[in-house]
Amino acid sequence: MASTTYDKELNVALLAVQRASQLTKSVFHQNAKGTLNKSDASPVTIGDFGAQALIISALQHNFPDDEIVAEEEAKDLRENGQLRDLVWGLVQDTKLSDSAAEQTLGGAVKSADSMLDIIDKGDSKGGSKGRIWAIDPIDGTKGFLRGGQYAVCLGLMVDGDVKVGVLGCPNLPVSDSEPLKDGIGTDASDEEGKFGVLFSAVQGQGAHSRQLGAAGLQQAKSIKMSPLSNISDATFCESVEAGHSSQGDAANIAKKLGITKPSVRMDSQAKYGSIARGAGDLYLRLPVRKDYVEKIWDHAAGDLIVREAGGQVTDVEGKRLDFSHGRTLLENKGVIAAPKEVHARVIEAVKEVLGAKQ
Structure with missing residues (x-):
């Protein structure tokens, strides 16, 4: 039985989103984004599929009985072998450099076929009962494609109430004090200490931010909304x-x-x-x-x-x-x-x- 403090859930969610964020950054810098058009006309990239596969794989390893609601399904990959192989290659190559963190997440996805099955495990109908994770592997796909803002999003709901939330924002400045302005992140780079933030919260335990990394988790800092007198x-x-x-x-x-x-x-x-x-x-x-x-x-x-x-x-x-x-x-x-x-x-x-x- 998982602890009601949600320590394990938070740790797994943070590491899973961090690893998935690394995959999305790799996709962007390779300039081979594999854009498709879904039936709703929104763009899908190999980053969406790869990030979803990595996150669901970690959740299945740690919480096999939990349900998952996720945005993508593997139908397009099943019909497009070239795109499937491109995604599979990225999923294989994306690992956190911290071996203990990788062990926590359950390590590598076993095969291309199992990757497709993993992606399709996000088909829960959701609802008001039980433990359900909600995943958006790349929220803001158009922002991602143009080098602007996007987020890798993961939340745990228990009986319809959100208990754990994690956002990976690779193109936001690390500093919490940097003011919000138009174009923020459009010149984002991988310069160490400059860009990439993990936001997180557990119900009743406050909200935190930390630098997005490529290994284990960085030190967390408590965050608060600014007081607004006027x-x-x-x-x-x-x-x-x-x-x-x-x-x-x-x-x-x-x-x-x-x-x-x-x-x-x-x-x-x-x-x-x-x-x-x-x-x-x-x-x-x-x-x-x-x-x-x-x-x-x-x-x-x-x-x-x-x-x-x-x-x-x-x-x-x-x-x-x-x-x-x-x-x-x-x-x-x-x-x-x-x-x-x-x-x-x-x-x-x-x-x-x-x-x-x-």
Whole structure:
């Protein structure tokens, strides 16, 4: 029986995300990204498949009875032998240089065929009962492809409640004090000590950041959201893609709040990590259409990290995000993350702007 402190779960999740992040960095620097188009028209890369295989392999080794909800399936690799071999080569080559860390993760995936089966183990329907991991192997694939922000995301839900969250953000600066600005990470390199952050949180134990490495885990530092005495001074971030969040509504909300700084647009759950450590203040993800439903893997880890850093995360109506309804946030619309002391004021402005459209 796993300890309710979730020490083992956190350690495995951190190491698994760190190893998967190393694979994604290798893919980017090799300039052979193997881009496909899925049926929903979003790009998929060999990095998505490889990272998912490595993470699920570690989870299966350590927690064989747990269910897994993951974004990718191996169908495209089964139909494309050349792409399968490319992914398999990367999975074989990606190892942490710390032998104890590799042993914890269970070592290498045994074969190309077993890799495909491992990828397909992310087919859980989710729900409100039991232990379920949510994985987004590369959140912000378009950001990844252009050298911007992306995140390797892993969260553990127990009976529908997020207990452990880890984000690997290879293109964010290591320093928690570096301010959030447009273009952050676009000149990212592998220069030691400069880029790559692991964010993590366990329910009731606070949030932490540490430098992303290639071996064992670096020293963790506690992170907190910045105190915000005057909301007009806030820095807010939103999605790069207009199809993911209504940028016009966000601008009107900022105006109502007296915010004059332009928004910082960045891909992925790196936004959650950025505001959790105080580099930014608000994250607005506003519905673009009534039938749009968020996926749980896009928010589970970031939701917990922000809340454990002293923030509040709800939908646009002020309801907590509910991860107990399968693979989607079926009962929620949009996301608002902000420091606790100003969250109610932000929700008020959101309701005014969105209500005026109805």
